[in-house]
Amino acid sequence: MRPSPRLVAALAVLPVALAGCGGGGSTGTPAAPPSIADATTDNRPVKAGGTLNIALNADPDALDPSSATTLVGREVFANMCEKLYDIDAASALVPQLAAALPEVSDDGKEVTIKLREGVKFNDGTPFDAEAVKKSLDRHRTWKKSARKADLAPVDKVTVVDPATVKLTLSQAFTPLTSQLADRAGMIMSPKALDEAGDSFGASPVCVGPFQFAGRTSGSEIVLEKAPDYYDAAKVKLDKLVYKIIIDPNVRAANLKSGDVHVADQLATTTVKGVQADPNLKVVAGGGLGYYGVTINIGNANGATEKSGPVDTALGKSPQLREAFELSLDREVINKTVYNGLYEADCSPLPLDSPYRTQDPQCSKRDVAKAKQLVQASGVPTPVPVSLNTPNDATNIRLAQVIQQMAKEAGFEVSVKTGEFVSNLEQGKAGDFDAMLVGWSGRVDPDGNLTGMVTTGGANNYSGMSDPGIDDPVKEAAAESDTAKRTELYSSATKKLAELRGIVYLYHNKYYLGTHKDVAGVRYFKDGLPRFATAGFTS
Template identity: 30%
Template structure:
């Protein structure tokens, strides 16, 4: 069934809204490192379709079930194996995935999706409208779901015919396309729903299959020869190696053991000095942050939270630990991104220990207090954790550090609600309202204390209801202001993506959310 054409006025409004809702490009500003300019195109005869590309990352997925995954960055491991209903362009705009086209109906209360035909899951199960219905229902109801809140506005999934579905919404949701481009829109074979090995052996429709997964070691992908778009499957095999130590990753790149490696700012000069290596730097939607469980310790008082913000010397961390591959920030969104509110620059909470002590005294804590601070067990985060610990000690606050394995951090802090605070990286989301909802609303999965404010909830609701780009941008900016003024957390730096590639790697690019775009990645003969 062909999707009906929207009324012209609404069609224009929605088209414009999607440019806002779907992550406009981040325009580099200030001192942030710009992404490397794209290389000249490589002719097809110069590509090696039988090649193996090996990428060294710092951490593996929390699990391979996208509906129960607890880490937003898991999407970078899911993308090769799980197609989503909506995909993203490099600039973050929604483009066809398993849905070839879509249209808003009923004044934004229904999203009609036309589905790609002739697609099968890796186990041979057909992909069709019933598979979409089953996936959305499972994602909303499976025990331990981390995306049920993302899909809560979908009241029913109407199967119109084998290749058309309508998502009937209980309320308008302008971030829905962004949601469907992430974990909530990942399609799992319905025959694998109850497979106890799903966390280790994913079954999607993606361009690669997982041949073997050795947790905390290596993920072995192999080309899906039945993929619906042969032109994007660049190599025969992908190997994602999990190497938590950045020096080990650097050495693996130097010796040719890997072809791509995730690095930090301090290793950029060394990597740039290597022959036949290109370093790609760019601002994405990730940021390093001191999360605060506002239902624990002394964090229910905004003066205490503001004191912690004033106690952190962000510039010293950006320069001394990230070596310039980061910019100080006090908000969830980087400069140059449409959701960034310029009224709250990176020095809004100036480094001012005296002001921090004054705020603590006003809160009745002149003698300080102590709390447990979880820190993701990766080199840079540990260094930042120790730096923050020392900075807080200067204002009489004792942060007792407990290290947590990277892949388990989100499960321990969000789901098990251990620890009073956490230093870790927030993984970028395709739509800013996703970040706001997950971290700052009363039902957000990434808000373990469930603390929020009525104003934040109302601003978020209004932003979801709006399909007007300018109005939605203004509402998101107001929500950012509420987040910063209330000091819901202590953002530290917007950190750059730094990935080095060997010269035979072609088509490298990262999406605005930070993950590698495997659909453009290939190898030169």
């Protein structure tokens, strides 16, 4: 369905807050999408030494692998806190602190992991099976941990010998290796854990090419080359300085001026301008995650607490949630807000996931039907909707487009902006009506579902609690057959589409801008820039 002339006119007068930076405004020819492969092919020699300044688009939450929930935090962790496993350029799972992929028993309930030997944490403490057990047990049991759902099937971690751990599971859990390739697999210095306790995130110590040196909240995070790193010879840079620059135009301008050498998550409206600068280049990552409107339908007492009634129009009425979704046009949002550089979709699973059935039938914009549903709901119009959004220009722009689209169907959307981490805290607490929030994505589909949409999930901000979601997601995690898992995920995502606790809008692509004299950066589909082999060419 084509957007109405009235909607086009309304969108045309929205403030183009992202325009500028070398002609990268939201009008004219869209930027050409850079290739993910570009990030793995720049193997020019780099010199030893130097400080790499990196612009982050938000201030991370606490740098504690057990409790952290932000993508920007994962970007810092990628260069400071290694995991048992990682992904490579092809999104295949590969050993990192583990010495090999896990050995799994026939019934899937015993998982044995061999570890690298001769490794030290960045404080000189030996890395061994006891340290792995300590971290995994903390991830599983600490009251503040956001990793509990990631490792829920793990009943016990046993030290077999100094270089081997065994995980005993309550049920077979196919996504385990994928979970151990993210924060649930990050291993922390046992000495630092003992000394810092709950405050570990203020001065984290892990195994990594760089070590934590300091943080100024809202301003910067500094990492220095780690002398005890097991592969220190390949690390060329002396220091990484992450600068918090929320405004996308300022981020792109600082890249252009040379104040920063790398800028993460370039706004799609600035990609073209950065590409046009002969001193800069852009590479792409991401695509595993999603972004959308999360609607509070049962988060009355906190995301991990028992679901309860929510006293908002959208929260109480499935009809209104359907009407709200029908008022939105995903393709127009992609073109208007993101220059067509994202991937419009209505599923939490990536477009190229082997666990997707045929593409879901995403709803098309239908204002007439949306109006009928609003009228049938019996709620007086305009229906009030409070939409929480991070306070960066891109999210504000998205909120404004949603506001204008929904208005035609009888909704009055008030946009409530806030600092990124504060918005997440409100989401966890259930202190919202609807919110713009996404998930950076994982290679196994369980990582895009369990924590976000199943009962008690740490990031289940909508408060969904339905056996039609919980049961197939749990069954799929215990299943190793791809076809059977695909069928189960199809069942779960159909129920998600009915409940509309999340109205999925698109899969994010991440665009990383760098100076042309920076080489050796690794940037994969997880959208995490890796700087272990990075440096300056001159």
